Amino acid sequence: MSVGFRMRTPLLPDFPRPLVFAHRGLSVMHPENTMASYRAARDASIPGIELDVHLTKDGRLVVFHDDTTKRLTSDSVPDYRIEDSDYALLSSLDIGSWKGPSFAGERMPLLDEVLDEFGKTQYFDIEIKSRTVGDAGLEGKLADAIRRAGMGRRCIVSSFNPFALRRFKGLMPGLPTAIIWSRSSELYWFLRRGEGRWIGAVDVLKPQQSLFRRKRLLAALRRPLLPWTVDTEADAERVLSFGAAGIISNCPEQLSAWR
DSSP: OOTTOOOOOOSOTTSOSSEEEEETTTTTTSOTTSHHHHHHHHHTTOOEEEEEEEEOTTSOEEEOSSSBSGGGSOTTSOOOBGGGSOHHHHTTSOOSGGGOGGGTTOOOOBHHHHHHHHTTTOEEEEEEOOOOSSOOSHHHHHHHHHHHHTOTTSEEEEESOHHHHHHHHHHOTTSOEEEEEOSOTTSOGGGTTSTHHHHHTOSEEEEBGGGOOOHHHHHHHOSOBOOBOOOSHHHHHHHHHTTOSEEEESOGGGOOTTO
16 A cells, blocks of 8 residues: 555435535525525425535534625615624524515524435535634534534535634544535645545545536546536536536526436
8 A cells, every 4th residue: 555545435325426516506596505496496496405514603503605694685784794793693584584574583503404305305515614724613512512412424614724624524434525626826835636535534525516628637636526607508518527426506496417
């Protein structure tokens, strides 16, 4: 056995290919990362859900994408930073009205609530939202939540942050992890080509789908691929023909390529 070789954890081996994840739920027609968006995905027979988790000031795992509340609340509401706010405050905010009056009153769910309702019917891609190199406790709480819900064979954990993934892997080595990347200027320059796969010792790769247009390049990466966000028939057909294990889409119910 060569030095540095590590047997990678299989990617959701109990489920058929391609894997299909609704990005933040069915987020085109419903408020993203809400119970409404996840119920819509389940009702549309989308087998997987992708979501994001932050750690609140009082140590709760809340499902929300952005670092602050500004984008998804009304202009009259102060801009709260998720990590600096208690869940009692965050859960009082209406994050549905911006999508339409029929969604008024949608709230930020806790991860435990989501897994409790959907953990027996869907598989999950749980994205860690953390910008810190140090241990703030998120990964430990996430491992505990996955164990409580019995989701060890029904989810993967992903992040742009390879240090968070490395910590999580130390807590749950038998659960697949995935590094995410893009060319965004918000990402450190040394992580814009997937270099975090070595730091995080990950099992799966999650590139922005537009970065990969050559089949031989995908083969060279030697890990299962889950590109995001794949929203057109042409892109779905392309990445699946290249051998992607699945897709993450804002509108998976509209794509026939995977059915």
